[in-house]
Amino acid sequence: GENVEQHPSTLSVQEGDSAVIKCTYSDSASNYFPWYKQELGKRPQLIIDIRSNVGEKKDQRIAVTLNKTAKHFSLHITETQPEDSAVYFCAASRARAGNMLTFGGGTRLMVKP
Amino acid sequence: GAGVSQSPRYKVTKRGQDVALRCDPISGHVSLYWYRQALGQGPEFLTYFNYEAQQDKSGLPNDRFSAERPEGSISTLTIQRTEQRDSAMYRCASSFRLAGGPARETQYFGPGTRLLVL
Numbered sequence: 001g002e003n004v005e006q007h008p009s010t011l012s013v014q015e016g017d018s019a020v021i022k023c024t025y026s027d028s029a030s031n032y033f034p035w036y037k038q039e040l041g042k043r044p045q046l047i048i049d050i051r052s053n054v055g056e057k058k059d060q061r062i063a064v065t066l067n068k069t070a071k072h073f074s075l076h077i078t079e080t081q082p083e084d085s086a087v088y089f090c091a092a093s094r095a096r097a098g099n100m101l102t103f104g105g106g107t108r109l110m111v112k113p
Numbered sequence: 114g115a116g117v118s119q120s121p122r123y124k125v126t127k128r129g130q131d132v133a134l135r136c137d138p139i140s141g142h143v144s145l146y147w148y149r150q151a152l153g154q155g156p157e158f159l160t161y162f163n164y165e166a167q168q169d170k171s172g173l174p175n176d177r178f179s180a181e182r183p184e185g186s187i188s189t190l191t192i193q194r195t196e197q198r199d200s201a202m203y204r205c206a207s208s209f210r211l212a213g214g215p216a217r218e219t220q221y222f223g224p225g226t227r228l229l230v231l
Contacts, residue, residue: 006155032218043204043222044156051218089155095218100146100169103155 002027006104023090024072032095117223134190136205143209150202
């Protein structure tokens with residue numbers, strides 16, 4: 001089955017700096033890669049996703065890159081703000097009508113004001 | 114519109130008791146998933162349904178765990194003879210709106226049921 005590794009487990013940055021979180025996956029058939037943000041005591045919320053036919057996707061301060069050959073994908077947050085502080089999870093799946101997500105272990109991002 | 118809802122939000126039970134956790138998906142969503150999330154970790158897949166059909170139950174830990182979705186909408190995850198190791202956050206997610214809406218792979222999570230087995 002799929003295995004997703006996520007690094008780092010914790011990341012502390014100054015407000016305004018950039019943050020990068022990296023994930024690797026094992027199943028070459030995986031083709032859908034979402035990123036979720038989970039604030040303390042809240043449900044995971046999708047912030048961005050990418051499909052394997054695209055190498056990069058951007059949404060305002062957030063971008064995701066995908067390297068299918070190396071089987072890794074990354075989340076980039078620019079101009080970080082204190083409200084970006086949360087746990088971020090990457091995930092992978094074989095996307096068809098309903099398929100399970102395999103999650104990474106999470107990255108706790110702390111943005112210091 | 115209304116998101117995924119789950120009930121109860123918290124459940125405290127004694128070891129050996131049965132519990133039933135309910136998930137009400139987003140209206141019109143075909144696929145419904147159950148995950149278990151330990152503190153500080155990512156959700157782990159348990160099982161999922163398309164309509165009323167259980168498509169994959171490979172993530173259920175053992176035969177004390179079962180799930181159903183008899184009418185293709187609300188789902189119930191049942192844990193029989195609970196054990197302390199069953200204590201966790203149980204999350205439900207749904208995806209795939211037939212008539213328009215976001216891409217079908219997108220999964221929306223509910224608030225979860227926190228289960229504590231004493």
